[in-house]
Amino acid sequence: MSNRENADVLIVGAGPAALFAIFQLGIYGFRCHLVDRLDRAGGQCAVLYPDKPIYDVPGFPETCGGALTELLMRQAAPCEPRFTLGRAAVELACEADGTWEVGLDDGTRLRAGGVILATGIGMFDIPPGGAVEAAELVPGPAAQWPLERSRGGIRVDPATFETARKGLFAIGDACDYPGKLKLILSGFHEAALATQQMRRHLSGGKRSSVEYSTTSRRVRQRLGRD
Numbered sequence: 384m385s386n387r388e389n390a391d392v393l394i395v396g397a398g399p400a401a402l403f404a405i406f407q408l409g410i411y412g413f414r415c416h417l418v419d420r421l422d423r424a425g426g427q428c429a430v431l432y433p434d435k436p437i438y439d440v441p442g443f444p445e446t447c448g449g450a451l452t453e454l455l456m457r458q459a460a461p462c463e464p465r466f467t468l469g470r471a472a473v474e475l476a477c478e479a480d481g482t483w484e485v486g487l488d489d490g491t492r493l494r495a496g497g498v499i500l501a502t503g504i505g506m507f508d509i510p511p512g513g514a515v516e517a518a519e520l521v522p523g524p525a526a527q528w529p530l531e532r533s534r535g536g537i538r539v540d541p542a543t544f545e546t547a548r549k550g551l552f553a554i555g556d557a558c559d560y561p562g563k564l565k566l567i568l569s570g571f572h573e574a575a576l577a578t579q580q581m582r583r584h585l586s587g588g589k590r591s592s593v594e595y596s597t598t599s600r601r602v603r604q605r606l607g608r609d
């Protein structure tokens with residue numbers, strides 16, 4: 384990564400899939416900028432069911448939405464993500480040079496080499512003190528973006544999680560492919576594969592191998608562990 388001011392990757396949505404993508408990109412030296420319409424990170428887990436027990440995250444016999452979000456944020460922290468919260472992404476465009484531009488609802492325009500749509504079930508509102516059942520889905524602008532869709536999700540290649548547009552990816556509840564499960568663990572898998580392909584995209588098609596913190600000093604340094 385060349386410039387610490389500009390992000391390499393823009394992520395729309397800051398739910399669990401997006402938070403894990405920060406870490407996956409960060410260990411390879413890429414920096415992310417996340418935008419979420421909500422005033423906090425964590426998506427459905429943090430807002431719709433922060434205290435409900437979750438039993439199906441591998442390695443955690445029991446956790447809950449709030450605790451999982453906190454751990455994902457801690458895991459992502461060494462990768463120095465930037466967050467713009469309380470703002471919706473309303474426009475998405477690919478520029479002539481292949482970079483992507485995302486327009487926010489306050490007129491801000493953000494540019495990056497690649498975009499990950501981690502928009503989940505879309506934008507939602509929950510009245511203060513309201514219950515999960517009171518949550519209302521707000522038809523988000525992402526639904527209008529000209530992307531191929533299947534079963535309401537953004538159609539992706541399940542090997543790379545790239546859409547039909549180069550440099551544009553979709554992960555988590557936002558994407559669809561044969562066998563898609565709307566679960567947190569699926570979002571983590573999708574983030575891992577999407578970020579490998581994003582890495583290739585950002586390095587001009589160069590193939591790179593997986594690096595483990597056990598064997599890669601560079602990875603340990605990026606995580607502040609060496």
Ligand SMILES: Cc1cc2nc3c(=O)[nH]c(=O)nc-3n(C[C@H](O)[C@H](O)[C@H](O)COP(=O)(O)OP(=O)(O)OC[C@H]3O[C@@H](n4cnc5c(N)ncnc54)[C@H](O)[C@@H]3O)c2cc1C
Nearest residue numbers: 396398399400419420426427471472503504555556566567
């Ligand atoms: C009550 C309930 C219980 C659940 N229990 C479990 C469980 O036990 N185990 C399990 O695995 N899964 C469970 N799930 C499902 C799980 O929460 C989802 O699969 C997971 O949250 C999807 O994560 P995500 O990152 O894809 O998206 P989300 O968590 O949906 O996050 C997407 C984010 O994108 C933002 N966004 C959308 N559009 C825009 C835009 N245009 N601009 C800016 N921001 C935008 C939204 O504000 C949101 O914060 C449950 C879901 C619910 C509702």
